[in-house]
Amino acid sequence: MNILITAGGTSEAIDQVRAITNHATGALGLALIEQFQQSAVTIDYVTTATALKPKKQENLNIHLVSDTQSVEQCLQKLLTTKKYTAVIHTMAISDFAFQAALPIEALLSKLNLRLATNQQNFSMEELLELLADEQVDANKKIASNTEQLILTLNKTPKIIQKIKDWQPTTCLFGFKLLANVSKEELLSVAKESLKKNRADYVIANDLANINGQKHLAYLLNHKGEILQQADSKAKIAEMIYHQWQKEVAKHE
Amino acid sequence: MNILITAGGTSEAIDQVRAITNHATGALGLALIEQFQQSAVTIDYVTTATALKPKKQENLNIHLVSDTQSVEQCLQKLLTTKKYTAVIHTMAISDFAFQAALPIEALLSKLNLRLATNQQNFSMEELLELLADEQVDANKKIASNTEQLILTLNKTPKIIQKIKDWQPTTCLFGFKLLANVSKEELLSVAKESLKKNRADYVIANDLANINGQKHLAYLLNHKGEILQQADSKAKIAEMIYHQWQKEVAKHE
The missing domain is CATH 3.40.50.10300 (CoaB-like)
Structure with missing residues (x-):
C-alpha cells in the first residue's frame, strides 16, 4: 500500500x-x-x-x-x-508568485503620464500595465535604490x-x-x-x-x-x- | 582577540x-x-x-x-x-521590509474614486496612501481571494x-x-x-x-x-x- x-x-x-x-x-x-x-x-x-x-x-x-x-x-x-x-x-x-517589481518613483511617473493625456477611469488592464516592470530580467537582482518597491504577485493555482x-x-x-x-x-x-x-x-x-x-x-x-x-x-x-x-x- | x-x-x-x-x-x-x-x-x-x-x-x-x-x-x-x-x-x-498588501481590485477602486473627484497629478504621499492596506492586522494572514496582490516594501536601513x-x-x-x-x-x-x-x-x-x-x-x-x-x-x-x-x- x-x-x-x-x-x-x-x-x-x-x-x-x-x-x-x-x-x-x-x-x-x-x-x-x-x-x-x-x-x-x-x-x-x-x-x-x-x-x-x-x-x-x-x-x-x-x-x-x-x-x-x-x-x-x-x-x-x-x-x-x-x-x-x-x-x-x-x-x-x-x-502568490512573483510577477513584477517597480520602484515607486517609476509607478508615480507612469501614473501621472497617463493622467496628463487621459483623465478617465483606469481599467484593470491599464492598472496591471502600470504596475508591470519594464526591466524584467530573471538573471538580475531587483533594484534596491528606491525607498519603496511595489511588487505585483499573481495567485498560484x-x-x-x-x-x-x-x-x-x-x-x-x-x-x-x-x-x-x-x-x-x-x-x-x-x-x-x-x-x-x-x-x-x-x-x-x-x-x-x-x-x-x-x-x-x-x-x-x-x-x-x-x-x-x-x-x-x-x-x-x-x-x-x-x-x-x-x-x-x-x-x- | x-x-x-x-x-x-x-x-x-x-x-x-x-x-x-x-x-x-x-x-x-x-x-x-x-x-x-x-x-x-x-x-x-x-x-x-x-x-x-x-x-x-x-x-x-x-x-x-x-x-x-x-x-x-x-x-x-x-x-x-x-x-x-x-x-x-x-x-x-x-x-526591503514589508509595509502593506492590497488586493488589486481595492487599488483599482481607490484609484478611480480619486479620479472621479480630482484629475490632477498624484503626489508621492497620495500614491503611498493609495497603496496602503486598510486592514493591516499583524495577527492575521493576508487575504488570498484576489488574482493579484500588490505589496509595498520599504527600504531597510x-x-x-x-x-x-x-x-x-x-x-x-x-x-x-x-x-x-x-x-x-x-x-x-x-x-x-x-x-x-x-x-x-x-x-x-x-x-x-x-x-x-x-x-x-x-x-x-x-x-x-x-x-x-x-x-x-x-x-x-x-x-x-x-x-x-x-x-x-x-x-x-
Whole structure:
C-alpha cells in the first residue's frame, strides 16, 4: 500500500537572491512518517530543501520540490502513475508568485503620464500595465535604490483542488491553517475547503494554538463533522493514522 | 582577540506565515570559522535559524537573528560593548521590509474614486496612501481571494554603514554580491560600496560564479585594488584570514 505525504513550505523566487517563503518546519510530516511506518506501507514524501528531513529508510521515497509549479509537477506525476490509499497534504503552498517589481518613483511617473493625456477611469488592464516592470530580467537582482518597491504577485493555482482529478479514488486529508480566528470561523472555513477541494477529511488548525510540538487541531469528516481533536503533532499524526486504518478496512 | 562574523540570510515577515527571505546557506561562515580557529581568537557568530550552524565549541558564541532590525540590535550591542580586530559581514540582509498588501481590485477602486473627484497629478504621499492596506492586522494572514496582490516594501536601513559608527577602529570586511554582470561592473560597484560603507576590504562576487563550494571572489583593499582572488569558499576564507593576520601584525 502506498501513502503520499507532503510537508514543508514552498518558496517563490522574486529574483536570484530573494524569495517569498511560507514558514513550515516539516515537523508534522516527520510525525506522520513515524506513525505510518507501523504499517507495511510505502511512503512517497514530497518536501522542500529547507524542511526537516526524515532519516533515509526502506519504503520511504523523498521527492524534493521548491515552488508551487514544482509541487504541481511532482504530485501530478506521482498521482497519475501510482495508486495511493491516502494523500496527506500538510504542505504550506504559496498563494502568490512573483510577477513584477517597480520602484515607486517609476509607478508615480507612469501614473501621472497617463493622467496628463487621459483623465478617465483606469481599467484593470491599464492598472496591471502600470504596475508591470519594464526591466524584467530573471538573471538580475531587483533594484534596491528606491525607498519603496511595489511588487505585483499573481495567485498560484490551487494544487489541492487537482488531486481528485489526478486520482479520484484516493482518500484526501487536507489541512486548513488560519491565524487568530474564533473556533467557529476556523471550522466554517475548514468546512468550505472540504467542498472546494473534494477532500475526504480536513484538519483545521490555528497558528495561535501551535507552539513547537504543542499543536491543537480538529479532524473533520467530509460532512464537516468534528470526529476528534488532538493537542500535539504526534497526536495529530495518530488521529490521521487511525482514520486511514478505518478507510482501508472499509475497502477490504 | 575577538572576531565578529555574520552569515546566513535575513527574513522579513509579510504576515504570520509568509516572509520575504534572502537565500544564503551560511556555508561561507562555516569556512571562516574553520580558518580563524587556527588562531587563538574568540568568535562572535551572528546568523539565522535556517542557516547552517557550526558545531558548539569553545571560543565560539552563536547569536541568532531573524530580520534586519534584529541584526541591527545585535550588532550594535556587540560592537559597542566589545572590541573586535575585524568584522566579516557575509550576511545577506533584506534590502526591503514589508509595509502593506492590497488586493488589486481595492487599488483599482481607490484609484478611480480619486479620479472621479480630482484629475490632477498624484503626489508621492497620495500614491503611498493609495497603496496602503486598510486592514493591516499583524495577527492575521493576508487575504488570498484576489488574482493579484500588490505589496509595498520599504527600504531597510543599511546596517553595514553603521558598523564604523559603532566601532571606528575595527577592520571591516564587506561583501558585494551581484548577479550576471561583467567583471568591470562588479568591481566598479564593489569599489563604490567600499566608500559608502567605510569598509577596509570588500569581497566582490557574482552569483553566476557560485555553485556549491565553487565560489569565485575578488578581495579589494580600501583603495579598490584587487589584492587576490579565490575560487572556493575555503579559499575565500583563507584569503580573508591572511589579510586579517597582516592587519593584526600592523598594530602589534
